[in-house]
Amino acid sequence: MKVLIVENSESACNLLIELLENRKYEITVCATAEEAMIEVKRCFFPLIILDMGLPKMNGADLCACIRKQPDGDYHYILFFNGTVNPNDLKKILAAGANDYLEKSHGNDSRILHIRLLIAEEQIRQMTERRQLAARLHLEKNMIARAVEISPALIIFLDKKGHILSFNRACRELTGYTLEDVQGKVYWNLPVWRLEKEAFQTALNVSSSEVRPHLRESEWTTKEGETRCVSWSFSDVFDAAGKLEFTIGAGIDITERREAKSRLVYMAGHDSLTDLYNRSQLIPLLEIALASARKGQPTAILYIDLDNLKRVNDIAGHSAGDRLIVKIAGLLKLNSRSHDEIVRVGGDEFVIILHKTRLKQASRIAERLRSKVDHVDFEDSGKIFNVSTSIGLAAVDGTMSSEELVASVDSACYTAKARGRNRVEHYVKDQNKISRAIADAHWARRIKEAIRNNEMELWFQPIIHVKTRRVHFYEALLRLHNEPSMSPGVFLSDVGRSGGLALLDRHVIKLAINALSQTKVKLLSVNVSGQSANDESFFEYAIEMLERHTVAFDRVIFEVTETDLMFKPEQSRILFDTLKSKGLRFALDDFGAGFSSLGYLKHLPVEMLKVDGGFIKDLPNQSVNQALVQSINQTAHILKLQTVAEFVEDEETFGLIKQFGFDYAQGYLFGRPSPQIDHGHSIGWRK
Numbered sequence: 001m002k003v004l005i006v007e008n009s010e011s012a013c014n015l016l017i018e019l020l021e022n023r024k025y026e027i028t029v030c031a032t033a034e035e036a037m038i039e040v041k042r043c044f045f046p047l048i049i050l051d052m053g054l055p056k057m058n059g060a061d062l063c064a065c066i067r068k069q070p071d072g073d074y075h076y077i078l079f080f081n082g083t084v085n086p087n088d089l090k091k092i093l094a095a096g097a098n099d100y101l102e103k104s105h106g107n108d109s110r111i112l113h114i115r116l117l118i119a120e121e122q123i124r125q126m127t128e129r130r131q132l133a134a135r136l137h138l139e140k141n142m143i144a145r146a147v148e149i150s151p152a153l154i155i156f157l158d159k160k161g162h163i164l165s166f167n168r169a170c171r172e173l174t175g176y177t178l179e180d181v182q183g184k185v186y187w188n189l190p191v192w193r194l195e196k197e198a199f200q201t202a203l204n205v206s207s208s209e210v211r212p213h214l215r216e217s218e219w220t221t222k223e224g225e226t227r228c229v230s231w232s233f234s235d236v237f238d239a240a241g242k243l244e245f246t247i248g249a250g251i252d253i254t255e256r257r258e259a260k261s262r263l264v265y266m267a268g269h270d271s272l273t274d275l276y277n278r279s280q281l282i283p284l285l286e287i288a289l290a291s292a293r294k295g296q297p298t299a300i301l302y303i304d305l306d307n308l309k310r311v312n313d314i315a316g317h318s319a320g321d322r323l324i325v326k327i328a329g330l331l332k333l334n335s336r337s338h339d340e341i342v343r344v345g346g347d348e349f350v351i352i353l354h355k356t357r358l359k360q361a362s363r364i365a366e367r368l369r370s371k372v373d374h375v376d377f378e379d380s381g382k383i384f385n386v387s388t389s390i391g392l393a394a395v396d397g398t399m400s401s402e403e404l405v406a407s408v409d410s411a412c413y414t415a416k417a418r419g420r421n422r423v424e425h426y427v428k429d430q431n432k433i434s435r436a437i438a439d440a441h442w443a444r445r446i447k448e449a450i451r452n453n454e455m456e457l458w459f460q461p462i463i464h465v466k467t468r469r470v471h472f473y474e475a476l477l478r479l480h481n482e483p484s485m486s487p488g489v490f491l492s493d494v495g496r497s498g499g500l501a502l503l504d505r506h507v508i509k510l511a512i513n514a515l516s517q518t519k520v521k522l523l524s525v526n527v528s529g530q531s532a533n534d535e536s537f538f539e540y541a542i543e544m545l546e547r548h549t550v551a552f553d554r555v556i557f558e559v560t561e562t563d564l565m566f567k568p569e570q571s572r573i574l575f576d577t578l579k580s581k582g583l584r585f586a587l588d589d590f591g592a593g594f595s596s597l598g599y600l601k602h603l604p605v606e607m608l609k610v611d612g613g614f615i616k617d618l619p620n621q622s623v624n625q626a627l628v629q630s631i632n633q634t635a636h637i638l639k640l641q642t643v644a645e646f647v648e649d650e651e652t653f654g655l656i657k658q659f660g661f662d663y664a665q666g667y668l669f670g671r672p673s674p675q676i677d678h679g680h681s682i683g684w685r686k
Contacts, residue, residue, distance in 0.1 A: 001123070002026045004045040006036040006062065007080070008054055012103060016049060016080060019112055033057035033065075040066055045075060046123045050097075052081045052088055060088075063095035072096075074130040076123045078115070098122060153229060153250035159243045161186045173229075173252060175222030216253070228254045262623060271624055272321055272613065273328035276342040281350060284340050285401035288352050293397035298354055299361030300404065302391040302412040303331070303368070305347035306420045311377065311384050316667055318648055319379040321616050323386065327372060334371055350408070358394045358425075365390045365423045373421060389415035393426035450506045455479060457510045458672040462524070462643060462665045465657050472522035474558070474665065475511045476672045477503075504531040508541050511555065516548040518676060524556040524586060532559040533571060538578050552582035556607060560589045572602050579604040586643075591631060601638055608635045612646030615666075619651045629659045636660070 003025045007013040013029055020027060028045070030036040033054050039045070048066065052059040059079060066072050079092050079100035092100055101115050147154050147167050156164040163181050171177060219227050229250040236244050270277040276284065288298045305327060312320040324347065331341055331349060340352040351368075353361050368390065375386040391411030395404060411426040418424065459473040504527055511525045531537040538557075545552055559571075575585055586607035591614050610631055614624045628644070635642045644656045647666030656664050 001047060001120075002028070002043065002045045003047045003049065004036065004039055005029045005049045006031075006033065006054065006059070007049070007051045008032065009051065012051065012080070015103075020116075023116065033059075033062040036062060037065060040069060040075075044071055046127065047119060048075050048077045049080050050077060052079060052092065060091040060095040060097075063092070063097055067096040071130065074126050076119050076126060078119060153231075153248075153252065155186070155248040155250070157186050157246045157248065159245065164245060173221065173227060174219055217250075226254075227252055228257050266623055266627075270343040271621060272617070273325055273343050275328055275332075275349070276340060278342065278344045281342045281344055281405070282401045284342065284352055285395075285404055288354065288395050289397055289399070289401060289404070291354065292395040296355060297357040298352065298395035299356045299358055300393050300395055300408050301349075301351040301353065301361070301365050301368070302393075302405075302408040303349040303351065304389050304412050304416065305372075306387045306389055306416070307384065308347040311379070315379045315382060315384075316648055317612070317616055317646055322379065323377050323384070326375065326377065327386070327388075330371055330375065331368065334368055350405075352395075358392075361392055361394075362423065362425070365392050369421065369423055387421035389420045390423045391415060391426065392423055450502065455506065455510070456674060457507070457514060458674050459523075459676040460665060460672040461670045462663050463669045465653075465661050465664055470669075471663060472524060472556075473520060473676060474524045475507070475514070475526075477507055477526075478672075500528040500530045501534065501537065504528050504537060505540055508537075508555075509544055512541075512544045512548050512550050514676065515550045515554050520554075520676060522554055522556065524558050526558045526588065529560070532557075533574065535574060535577075538574075538583065542581065542583070553584060556584045556586050558586045558588040558609065561587055561591075572604070575604045591627070605640065607641045607643060609643040609645055609665075612666075615644050615646045615652065615656075616648070618655055625655065628655075632659050632661055 003020060005013060005016050005027060007016065007029070008031045017027060017029070025047070028039055028043075030039060033056065036048075036050075040048075050059040050063060054062065057065075059081075063077050063079075066075060066077065076099075077097050079097050080103060081088065081100060082103050089100070099115060099119065101112070147165075150167060151169055153170045153173060154165075154167040155170060156166075158164055162183055163186055166176070166178050166181050216228060216230050219229055221227060230253045231248055231250040233246055233248045235246050238244050268276060268280045285300075288300070292298050305323075308320055308323060311323050324343075328341075328343065328349070331351065335341060335351060336353075338354050340354075342350045342352075344350050353364060356364070369388055372386055372388045377384045377386050389412055391408045391414070393404065393408040393411055399407070407426045407428075411424045415422045415424040456478055457475045458478050459475060461470040462472050462474060463469060464471040508525055508527075511523055514520075515523055527537070541555075541557075542552075544550075545555070579585070584607075585603075585605045586609055587603065587605045588609045589611045590608050591611040608631075610628060614621075614628050614631075618624055618628065632642050641662040643663040643665055644661045645665050647653050647656060647664045647668050649668060652666075653664060653668055
């Protein structure tokens with residue numbers, strides 16, 4: 001233990017040294033108070049022995065100075081004096097001395113031994129307190145620094161709600177300094193009144209009651225910007241259970257709330273046109289039907305562009321998208337503020353006309369048809385004439401929303417069947433007959449095409465993003481005499497007539513035959529929802545693969561999420577069984593329904609093809625970029641490979657590559673063609 005002796009008498013000093021050396025103390029000696037203060041500031045001495053009669057500054061004053069030092073309270077100060085009179089004793093004790101010993105007792109080793117034992121025990125306790133205080137000081141500083149540099153918003157309030165502290169994150173967010181807010185009542189800051197009332201209530205409950213955790217508040221910054229903060233408050237009580245102060249920790253959730261709002265908005269709106277999307281059609285129709293049941297006249301228009309496919313085939317899908325945007329803008333411009341427009345398909349729109357009788361709705365429909373008819377759409381030096389077919393129906397409160405859509409859709413189909421570029425009213429029997437005739441026509445035509453071998457497969461390459469080399473092909477159905485006709489023209493009609501199962505079997509037959517004749521390692525084939533849930537279709541496919549000795553893993557069956565979302569559990573069980581036999585599956589048009597994530601992880605698919613609607617014009621669609629990137633990341637977490645469809649330019653491909661997609665498909669790499677396997681033509685014509 002280090003001991004400091006401050007004594008100007010050499011004999012007294014020698015006496016102390018002689019008495020203390022036996023205890024193996026580390027002794028430092030000073031003759032004046034000035035020398036002693038230098039030593040005290042240089043080094044900590046647990047035990048200090050002072051003489052009252054020092055020159056210039058007496059021992060009592062020196063003791064008081066030592067006590068004022070940072071660790072002054074942790075010295076054990078013992079006075080070693082001659083005879084101590086009452087006045088000196090008062091000064092010594094007032095200055096902070098722990099004990100005193102008369103020099104006359106110095107010759108009695110027993111008395112000194114007892115005094116030193118007392119001093120050592122006191123020093124031990126003081127050392128423990130000093131170490132504890134040092135640890136507490138360090139922890140306090142650590143906590144203070146952690147609070148200060150924390151990215152969380154942290155605020156300390158006294159029991160009445162006054163602000164005690166306000167960390168750096170709070171200052172940076174609000175622009176206010178600690179001096180601006182310290183001592184002010186928290187709820188007088190710019191926050192919601194709802195929070196003010198809740199917080200006042202919280203402060204008024206007793207410590208034995210459960211105090212509510214506040215959820216969200218809005219802060220107005222010094223610059224006038226509104227920020228949303230999610231808070232959690234916790235109370236700190238003393239040993240008696242009384243509230244001392246409250247700590248609030250908050251997170252700035254402004255961007256998260258805005259992103260959530262955007263997602264909610266996006267879930268109900270078409271990303272290309274900013275109109276309502278298909279998911280909102282039934283809810284909007286339910287509102288219209290409820291109004292109709294109360295006697296309010298309402299009408300509905302079903303609008304279908306007549307020649308979008310021609311624009312897509314000649315000028316590309318980007319041009320088709322620009323046309324859709326142009327038509328959507330025209331519809332909005334020529335509709336009333338209370339009308340609701342829904343994009344229900346690629347080139348199909350529904351307009352709900354509230355407070356509108358059928359006669360007025362007919363005039364509106366005719367005006368819209370005429371406006372579209374006068375549009376000359378130009379792209380890359382080519383001019384396209386645009387027209388539309390419109391079905392019109394009054395909203396009948398006795399119908400269901402599904403029946404209402406079917407009725408106005410059939411009226412639109414009648415308009416197309418009668419030459420297009422016209423408006424047709426829904427007439428129950430007439431529209432049904434038109435639809436039935438059309439369905440029967442296509443069903444008969446497809447059967448004849450299959451019988452006469454007039455169908456063929458065209459192939460579009462799918463490239464590996466990292467190598468930019470063709471990895472596999474997608475097989476696409478075409479009519480031999482009309483190869484430019486997309487299957488979308490007739491598939492819905494064939495589906496209503498129940499002919500999709502026959503068509504699917506013919507397509508898989510053509511695809512397997514193609515694989516048996518080429519070196520192409522992998523081919524993906526689209527399967528309708530009707531066949532995707534039919535075990536007998538896959539039994540047929542397995543039989544064809546075995547007959548042509550084509551390995552099962554050379555075919556990927558593509559099924560759209562829309563076809564699976566209605567019976568996900570049934571599909572999962574069937575696909576699990578088929579996968580165990582070696583068949584492979586991909587989920588096509590992912591994201592079109594915006595509801596697949598919940599069951600995606602349960603489906604035994606190995607590949608996910610992102611709907612082309614999210615990929616088209618991707619460089620100019622920041623929301624779609626965020627969605628596409630998120631879908632890709634989610635798919636990879638689920639160990640699924642990803643394909644981006646409709647990649648038509650290098651800028652889009654650059655984003656797809658940046659997001660980490662595995663494969664890409666689109667006009668940038670090749671249009672559908674009867675050519676496959678390095679340019680060799682494949683056909684099945686007799």
